[in-house]
Amino acid sequence: MNRPQTTPNIVEPELFGRDGQKKSIVDDITHGKYCTNELTVVPLVGPGGIGKTTLTQHIFRELESSFQVSVWICVSLDFNADRLIQEIVNKIPKVNGEKDNASNQELIEQTLKSKRLLLVLDDVWTYHEDEWKKLLAPLKHNDGEKGNVVIVTTRIPKVASMVTTTNSSINVERLSHEDTMSFFEVCVFGDQRPWEDHPELRDVGNRIVTKLKGFPLAAKTVGRLLRNQLTLDHWTRVAESREWELQTNDIDIMPALKLSYDYLPFHLQQCFSYCALFPEDYEFGSKELTHFWIGLGIIRSHDQAKRTEDVALCYLDDLVNHGFFRKNEKENGPRYVIHDLLHDLAVKVSSYECLCIYSSNVRSIQIPASVRHLSIIVENTDVKDIITFKEYNSYLSAPGKRLKVQNLRTLVLFGEYHGNFAKTFRGLFREARALRTIFLSGASYSVDAVLLDFSELVHLCYLRIKSVRNKDMCLPSALFRSYHLEVIDLESWGGSFGSTSEMSNLVKLRHFGVPEHSLKLHSSICEVGKLKFLEELRRFEVGKETKVLN
Numbered sequence: 001m002n003r004p005q006t007t008p009n010i011v012e013p014e015l016f017g018r019d020g021q022k023k024s025i026v027d028d029i030t031h032g033k034y035c036t037n038e039l040t041v042v043p044l045v046g047p048g049g050i051g052k053t054t055l056t057q058h059i060f061r062e063l064e065s066s067f068q069v070s071v072w073i074c075v076s077l078d079f080n081a082d083r084l085i086q087e088i089v090n091k092i093p094k095v096n097g098e099k100d101n102a103s104n105q106e107l108i109e110q111t112l113k114s115k116r117l118l119l120v121l122d123d124v125w126t127y128h129e130d131e132w133k134k135l136l137a138p139l140k141h142n143d144g145e146k147g148n149v150v151i152v153t154t155r156i157p158k159v160a161s162m163v164t165t166t167n168s169s170i171n172v173e174r175l176s177h178e179d180t181m182s183f184f185e186v187c188v189f190g191d192q193r194p195w196e197d198h199p200e201l202r203d204v205g206n207r208i209v210t211k212l213k214g215f216p217l218a219a220k221t222v223g224r225l226l227r228n229q230l231t232l233d234h235w236t237r238v239a240e241s242r243e244w245e246l247q248t249n250d251i252d253i254m255p256a257l258k259l260s261y262d263y264l265p266f267h268l269q270q271c272f273s274y275c276a277l278f279p280e281d282y283e284f285g286s287k288e289l290t291h292f293w294i295g296l297g298i299i300r301s302h303d304q305a306k307r308t309e310d311v312a313l314c315y316l317d318d319l320v321n322h323g324f325f326r327k328n329e330k331e332n333g334p335r336y337v338i339h340d341l342l343h344d345l346a347v348k349v350s351s352y353e354c355l356c357i358y359s360s361n362v363r364s365i366q367i368p369a370s371v372r373h374l375s376i377i378v379e380n381t382d383v384k385d386i387i388t389f390k391e392y393n394s395y396l397s398a399p400g401k402r403l404k405v406q407n408l409r410t411l412v413l414f415g416e417y418h419g420n421f422a423k424t425f426r427g428l429f430r431e432a433r434a435l436r437t438i439f440l441s442g443a444s445y446s447v448d449a450v451l452l453d454f455s456e457l458v459h460l461c462y463l464r465i466k467s468v469r470n471k472d473m474c475l476p477s478a479l480f481r482s483y484h485l486e487v488i489d490l491e492s493w494g495g496s497f498g499s500t501s502e503m504s505n506l507v508k509l510r511h512f513g514v515p516e517h518s519l520k521l522h523s524s525i526c527e528v529g530k531l532k533f534l535e536e537l538r539r540f541e542v543g544k545e546t547k548v549l550n
Contacts, residue, residue, distance in 0.1 A: 014186070015058045016216070017179030018051070018172075022058055025170065030066050034166075035147050039140040043152040043160035046172030047251045048341045049217030052153040053122055055172060059151065060120055067149075068115035069093065075124045076281045078379055081134035088119070108138040117148045123281070123340070124154045127162045174214030174250075181209050183216055187223025187323075188230075197230075204235045211244050211256065217339060218256035224323040225260045238263075257345045264322060269349070270298045271315050272324050275338055276346035276354050277375040277412050283328070283335040286316060288464075291487045291511060295437045295462020296410065308510070309535065355403075362395040367402045373437075374408055376425075378415030389420065396424050405429055410437040416468075419444035426450050436461045436484075443467035446474045446495065454478050461508075462487045469494030481505055486533075489513040497521055504530040511535055 015022060025042065034040040044052050064070045071091045073084060082104075089104045092111045099106070117139060139148055154160050160169035175183070184205070185194035195202045208226070212218040226235055243259045261269065271293050278284075290312035293299050301311045316336065319325045325336045338346065347356065352370050358377040382392045411432065413425070422445050433456045440447070443465055448454050455478035463485065467473060473495025479488075480502040488506075490497070491513040503512075504527035512534065514521050525531070 015055065016183040017175040018055050018058075021170070021172075022055060022062070025059055026062050029063060029149050034149060037165070038146050039136065039148045039150070039165065041136075041150045041152060041163050041165045043154060043164045043169045044172050045154055045157055045160040045169045047215075048155055049215045049253050049339065050172050050174065050251075051216040052172050054216065056120055056122065056151055056153055060118070063118055063149075066116075067118040069111065070118045072120045072122065074122045074281055077125050078381065079124065079126045079128060079131055080380060081131040083380075084121070084135055085138070092117075105138040112139065112148065116146075119148075119150045121150060121152045124152050124159055124163075125156060127156075127159045129162075132163060175216065175219075176214065177209065180212055180214050180216075180219055181206070184209050184212070184219045184223045187220050188227040190227075200232050201230065201235055204232065204239050207239050208235070211239075211247075213247075213250055213253060215251075215253045215256075217341060218253040221260040221323040221342075222256050224321065225263050253341065254345065254348075257342060258349070260322065261324075261345060261349060264324075267298070267300070268315060268318055268322070268324075271312075272319055273346050273350035274298070274354065274373065274410075276343070276350045277356060277373055277410065279358075279377055279414060280340055280343050281337065283337055284325075285333065285335060286313060288489075289316060289336060291464075291489060292437070292439070292462065294510070295487050297436070297461065307535075357396070357399065359392050359395075362392065362399075365399070367399055369404060371403065372407060373410035373412075374403070375410075375412035375414065376418070378413075378418035378421065378442075380415070380417060382415075383417045383420055393421060393424055396421060397428070399428070403428075405432040406434060408432045408435055411435055412437075412439045412441070413443075413450075414441045416442040416444075418442055422449050426452055433457060434459055438462065439464045441466045443473070444470065446472075446476075447479075448474075448476050451476070455481070457482060458484070460485055462489075464489035466492035467494045471496050474498065483507065485509055487511045491515055500525050506531065507533075509534055 085104045243255045246255045299312045328335045354373045355371045356375045359382045383389045436459045454476035460482045503525050
């Protein structure tokens with residue numbers, strides 16, 4: 001499955017406690033020991049939440065002017081050389097005289113003949129020698145410019161030692177108490193002078209900072225928690241919480257993150273915890289996320305003058321302000337990402353009712369009887385050969401004996417090849433008639449190939465499908481008779497739509513998203529006036545005949 005890209009854009013504008021390390025790395029790359037090498041791989045290694053990505057963002061910004069080509073890629077769990085090479089090609093400038101039939105490797109080599117490359121591979125988890133060599137081959141073409149640099153960030157010391165071309169890896173250490181305090185003060189007080197208006201909080205604040213173990217992520221989330229209530233009672237309760245006693249070692253910051261979660265209002269806890277159903281590093285659009293929450297039925301507006309969508313956006317802003325989402329500005333609008341450790345927290349706090357199955361946990365996963373929300377992730381590597389496919393397929397069949405599918409409220413399927421398991425899914429979800437929320441990402445099949453009795457999904461509120469383009473794929477004929485539907489998101493559906501003649505039955509419908517080339521579907525809805533909650537109608541044509549509505 002394609003992983004989303006992290007961004008080189010700096011989220012934390014000031015770098016605390018790492019200026020010396022940043023300067024040393026930049027100097028070595030620009031005019032030091034790395035600048036004359038054909039290709040240098042510089043690994044930065046440290047535990048999650050220590051600030052590797054933030055440090056690398058600042059290094060990247062300072063080095064960009066020294067390189068003609070700068071590329072940033074989030075690797076995460078799926079280290080696939082072909083995918084990474086394709087991403088590099090998508091981001092490098094074209095050169096004159098490119099061959100139409102040139103391979104991706106040839107395109108990279110041609111570009112680097114006259115240009116130096118700075119490549120960041122952020123969040124690398126695995127090392128496969130053949131894949132690594134395949135990725136580096138076009139970057140060290142003998143006829144190219146010297147001084148190409150690859151910066152790798154990883155939590156895994158073994159990965160760092162395997163990829164480095166220098167004598168050693170660069171360890172990203174914990175911040176000193178003083179630097180942690182400086183960052184904590186910014187998170188709590190912003191531009192105001194710290195402690196000036198609240199001197200009584202200084203001592204207890206110092207005690208809390210000691211518990212953060214020098215981790216910027218912990219300082220940020222706990223700092224955001226404390227800034228909302230600048231009272232001695234609140235800060236003392238946080239400092240004396242028994243959650244701190246659960247720290248297992250000096251690099252365990254999960255208690256700090258859990259403490260911040262515990263103090264969230266219940267509605268924000270709900271919105272955050274359901275994100276455990278999505279893969280790590282998933283990039284959410286604001287509309288995508290708020291519609292998903294609406295489909296789950298967890299957005300409640302107590303102000304009749306305020307739209308449900310606006311309430312959901314306020315919740316999202318609150319989660320950003322509390323540090324649970326990172327907002328990345330992109331050309332096509334902001335994207336929202338959850339840090340890996342916060343994603344682990346979401347999985348932990350939602351484990352009673354949410355379950356996410358993927359190849360590395362499917363063999364041993366515990367399935368509580370209380371599970372109501374299920375996601376299954378199929379990675380590209382799960383179908384790399386027939387043996388791997390059959391093995392994963394057999395494991396996916398097994399949960400059916402333990403999973404009470406008749407109690408499922410949510411079903412999410414991820415992966416561009418998850419359609420290869422359609423037959424298995426059809427058997428697994430045959431009795432899943434209580435579903436209210438369905439998201440199929442990477443579908444390559446007609447929906448009823450997986451959900452055989454779609455007409456029996458009478459409680460369905462949310463349906464979203466992202467699929468390949470194939471006009472032979474069909475939507476269920478019963479779709480427009482699902483009277484509780486509030487969100488139908490088919491903006492990335494590549495199959496046929498069928499008739500919308502019965503769509504006016506969906507009296508609760510708020511959103512009907514279709515591809516740009518299919519906007520005529522909006523104008524073909526019969527008796528559209530019955531859809532009183534529909535938020536947007538992007539195309540409307542007045543016909544020759546008008547049916548009068550009572």
